[in-house]
Amino acid sequence: MTPPRKTPTMTDVARLAGVSPMTVSRAFKADSSISGATRNAILKAADQLGYVFDSTASNLRSQKTDFVAVTIPSINTANFADTVRALSDGLKPRGLQMLLGTTDYDMAEEERLIEQLLRRRPEAIVVTGGNHTPRARRLLENAGIPVIETWDLPETPIDHVVGFSNALAVRGMVDHFVTKGLTRIAFIGGDTSRDTRGADRRSGFVAAMAAHGLDPSRLVAAGPPPVSMRAGADAMARLLQDHPDTEAVICVSDLSAFGALTECQRRGVPVPDHISIAGFGDDEIAGISVPSLTTINPHPRDIGSQVVALIGDLLDGKRTDAARIVISPDLILRQSSL
Amino acid sequence: MTPPRKTPTMTDVARLAGVSPMTVSRAFKADSSISGATRNAILKAADQLGYVFDSTASNLRSQKTDFVAVTIPSINTANFADTVRALSDGLKPRGLQMLLGTTDYDMAEEERLIEQLLRRRPEAIVVTGGNHTPRARRLLENAGIPVIETWDLPETPIDHVVGFSNALAVRGMVDHFVTKGLTRIAFIGGDTSRDTRGADRRSGFVAAMAAHGLDPSRLVAAGPPPVSMRAGADAMARLLQDHPDTEAVICVSDLSAFGALTECQRRGVPVPDHISIAGFGDDEIAGISVPSLTTINPHPRDIGSQVVALIGDLLDGKRTDAARIVISPDLILRQSSL
DNA sequence: CTGAAAGCGCTAACAC
């Protein structure tokens, strides 16, 4: 019977290859000065032993983990998933590994998560949103690594920002509707206490309506974020009942907008003839549903790739100032609005 | 001007609190024997110094990382995201941190990813699918940690399995259509060379059709996975052109099924009166679209929570045999099919 | 291009 075979270490590989452990170390590092012949011999010996490089030891000694920590509210939300994908894809070729955690739209949970992630000693940390508990903010400020806040444009950023104004984006949509002559406009959104980006979109709506001298009180709460299609449909049902004369509705997300659209379809309410519908996100569904959905594209993939580029520059020392990269959301006009 | 303040270590905290580093270590471990008073004093000192526990050192010394590695083909796919969410949510209370990587439906990329993840010394690794390069398989076999293959039912599993038969699930759908009297049935799917689960669904379709003595040749290729709504719509356009007498179509995913549905709507082809449509996944859209979509629910969240329970039992030593947990996909009949 | 010595920050193992 075989003994409980211990995992082989560099020393084992060194012995088999007839070199010092230091040379084995060099063989596993891309740009180190080592002859091709010895490297090949070492890699062969390593393969023979089933050796797997131990990052934990390497990380401790070199004080480098090649981790980039990322927090998002939810993973099953197309927009955030798109940003994460762009992040992950961009970090990979740079040899960086994403360390992802979700906050479930909860700032206390975000604080716990940030602390846990910082313990892993990432090279940088990317957080979604510009609102944090005081302790979370302090942890980030003292982390000694680049901090990038995204999907938002905080007034007093911790460090770097790659984002956009959610309020301003919705204001553009309101302006568009008003220009088209619509005045009785409603907003469907989630619990503003949890989703700060959703809250910003709602306050953008209220401010824009007020600026046009219009009634901003047609606000329908659609439950906890992320607002589902079903929640959007239910909210639309309530809106049609409470304010049957509503001419247009802006939804906090494309999912809720699509849900709202289906509710109209089930009730035989023609869109956009009877009511215009707009979403947020430019998810794939917005472009393909019948009718297609007017929406706002906040360029989630761009956010991810801009963050990657920024992290690259920061880690390479090519840049040291606090970046403030502003993404411009685009208004996408489609069939669901006049 | 302040010196380039070094990150404080346990030794610094110990000095300030007037205890030994070992006692500080105990203060940061949940279940260790230490008096409440000293713990509080230590945590206060740590807070004062801005000390952040260093997992990298802890991991090396204790030979425990509390990482669970997870590979999925794509993060922007609702089904996988649901499994990942259940995984992440379940691991969190156990003090385990998910280490997520995406393969982009590429086995060579999966091999690279698996090697990179194993270097981080996770406690367990969860992979999507039962198909791997020979080297990837060898790496997993020799990893010395629990390996869980998911979303599939491989004939020769590496270790543990939590999944279902994609082929069998689609066979159930074909059987249902045949029972309803439909015979001219098509299949819309992605590149079978890359997406092995998609390939299994397709081969399940072909086998089921053949078993009923029906023509299994109405196969429409919809491009690289994950098959988008748009790709589903384009595939439907081709199907309607090439085989206008098709009575039913089974799509590899709900996204492609919804895309196909919208194409019918744009062309004025009534669903299900002229053609029945079925998807796969039971994404939220399937239940809410008008008409709603007949589909298969493979219970992605169950897969995730079963995996978590299994990992828990394995790490606690409550279980040592190779598990084979079979999930039963459910046929969900809705308006899009007769 | 290769090697020897030392040590990254924590904790297992053992004392008391």
Next chain:
DNA sequence: GTGTTAGCGCTTTCAG
């Protein structure tokens, strides 16, 4: 309940 010693598996640093 607390302290001491040693060492996890690498890589920095310095020689050669």
